[in-house]
Amino acid sequence: MSEIFKRDPVDVVVVGGGLSGLGAALTLVRARRSVVVIDAGNPRNAPAAHSHGYLTRDGAPPLELLRLGREEIRGYGGEIVSGAVESVARAGERLFRVTTAEGDRYAGRRLLITTGLVDVFPDIPGLHERWGNDVVHCPFCFGWELRDQALGVLATGPQATMQALMWRQWSSDVTLFLHTAPEPTDEQRQQLAARGVRVVGGEVTRVEVEDNKITGVRLSHGEVVPRQAIIVGPQFQARHRLLDGLGVEVVDHPMGIGRQVKAEPSGFTGVPGVWVAGNVADVTAGVMQSAASGVTAAATLNADLTQEDVALAVESMRTAASAGL
Structure with a gap:
């Protein structure tokens, strides 16, 4: 018995409706490819009030960028589906099956996964709640808005010294909290001192928040160091679960x-x-x-589909010729 799908098979099923997924979908629908984008609706940058560094849209709310992108794709005939994808698998020689939590099944000749990542950072009270506001990680995304403020860099790994030195570009008041990270080397301490970055030892036990803003960092011995924003270097874990059964490889980032x-x-x-x-x-x-990256993937997806279209057309023509049609 043949499988029942929510709609006819499409050229590409895109799993994830962030900027990479929407960028790919827009390119594909303009190439007259049939596309379904399935989006769970929980973008990583949703807590942030503004998105920065996006040319011509600097400062736009992240969710507004996504709304505009969805409108553009629908305008070309692309389909956007709300739902969480539970599994992906091959469904025959030339199709993939994509199944949502609701049990709906979609089929596509090609599969593009743009499910993003999960930020993993220390379990310190006050830290998670302020993520994307005054707890941040990227200086290019948030540095201008936090310029000249009292900043605290929470050490979470070997990149902490470089983080503190980089953030020194945006503020002259930067404190590196060692937390549970190793002590800086003598050379690193010299670099930090030369740039006026204070180094504070001791475990951080809480981020103090009053009136919906950070006021300081509490250490294990009780001292509270006044700060206005916290920089943390999380571990970034790609959401790759859907791909695990297809044979893709997951690797460590070089850094x-x-x-x-x-x-x-x-x-x-x-x-x-x-x-x-x-x-x-x-x-x-x-x-x-x-x-x-979504646009780049879309271009190569289209080229791959074109090769298959041509091969199938040639095969059909030869079959017809051999049958005397």
Whole structure:
């Protein structure tokens, strides 16, 4: 018995409706490819009030960028579906089956996964609640808005010294909290001192918040160091679960800051028919890089589909000729 799908098979099913997924979908629908985007509706940057560094849209709310993108795709005939994808699998020689939590099934000739990543950072009271507001990680995303404020860099790994030195570009008042990280080397302490970065030892036990804003960092011995914003270097873990059964490879990021799906610059995973884009393939990608990676993946997806279209057409023509039609 043949499978029952929610709609006719499409050229590409895109799982994830962030900027990379929408960037890919827009490129594909303009190439007259049939596309379904399935989006769970929980973008990583939803807590942030504004998105920065996106040319011509600097300062736009992240959810507004997504709304505009969805409108553009629908305008070309693309379909956007709300739902959480539970599984993906092959469904015959030339199709993938994508199943949502509601039990709906979609079929596509190609699969593009743009499910993003999860930020993993210390379990310190007050930290998670302020994430994306005055607890941040990216200086290029938030540095201008936090310029000249009293900043605290929470050490979470070997990159902490470099983080503190980089954030010194945006403020002359930067404190590095060692927390549970190793002591800086003598050379690192000299660099920090030369740039006027204070180093504070002791475990951080709480981020103090009053009137919906950070006021300081509490240490294990009770001292509270006044701060206005906290910089943390999380581990970035790509959301790769859906791909695990398809044979893709997950690798450590070269900087040791997380794990991501191994893929070519085009987003091709090496598994026939399977592409990735955005943070699932590059945990350091910002909003513009993510959108651009979706466009790149779409172009190579289209080329791959074109080759298959031509091969099928030639096969059909030869079959017809041999039958004397």
